[in-house]
Amino acid sequence: MDYLWSPWRYRYVTKIGPASTCIFCTKPAENRDAENYILYRGRRNFVLLNLYPYTNGHLMIAPYEHVAALSDTALDTVEEMMHLMRQSEGNLRAVYRPDGFNLGMNVGASAGAGIAGHIHMHVLPRWTADANFMTTIAETRVLPEEVSTTYEKLSKLPWGDRVEEK
Numbered sequence: 001m002d003y004l005w006s007p008w009r010y011r012y013v014t015k016i017g018p019a020s021t022c023i024f025c026t027k028p029a030e031n032r033d034a035e036n037y038i039l040y041r042g043r044r045n046f047v048l049l050n051l052y053p054y055t056n057g058h059l060m061i062a063p064y065e066h067v068a069a070l071s072d073t074a075l076d077t078v079e080e081m082m083h084l085m086r087q088s089e090g091n092l093r094a095v096y097r098p099d100g101f102n103l104g105m106n107v108g109a110s111a112g113a114g115i116a117g118h119i120h121m122h123v124l125p126r127w128t129a130d131a132n133f134m135t136t137i138a139e140t141r142v143l144p145e146e147v148s149t150t151y152e153k154l155s156k157l158p159w160g161d162r163v164e165e166k
Helices: 007-013 025-029 073-097 135-138 147-154
Strands: 038-041 045-051 061-062 099-103 123-124
Touching: 025 038, 045 073, 045 147, 061 073, 073 099, 073 123, 073 147
Parallel strands: none
Antiparallel strands: 038 045, 045 061, 061 123, 099 123
């Protein structure tokens, strides 16, 4: 029998209950962008890597404002979010050359949002046949690259006009 180890994933699967703080509020406030895998800070949103990615390059775009519904989000924030999603697709395409993308958000816990109180957009590069038996029967994903390596690759790319850390 062969074994596939993914010890970094253990931190995610063993968490019990919701987080006591909102990561989309605390991470940008810490001003430790490299440690928090924040790739870019815009005026109203920031781009960061997902610590528990579905695929390599899985990133998220979140507003600085703690808001739970897209309909309650300022139009300027939504417009910048869409611009960053477009830029993210281009940057991920340049680095990973995926066959396609999943772009979207889960609004509310019943829709699958892991952090239901703070909207965020997911950008996932996808490849033909990237879902295999591991995902289906073992609820495990095989990722060939560590998140820190992904950050190193993507942090060097242009994202737009940077805003100084707050």
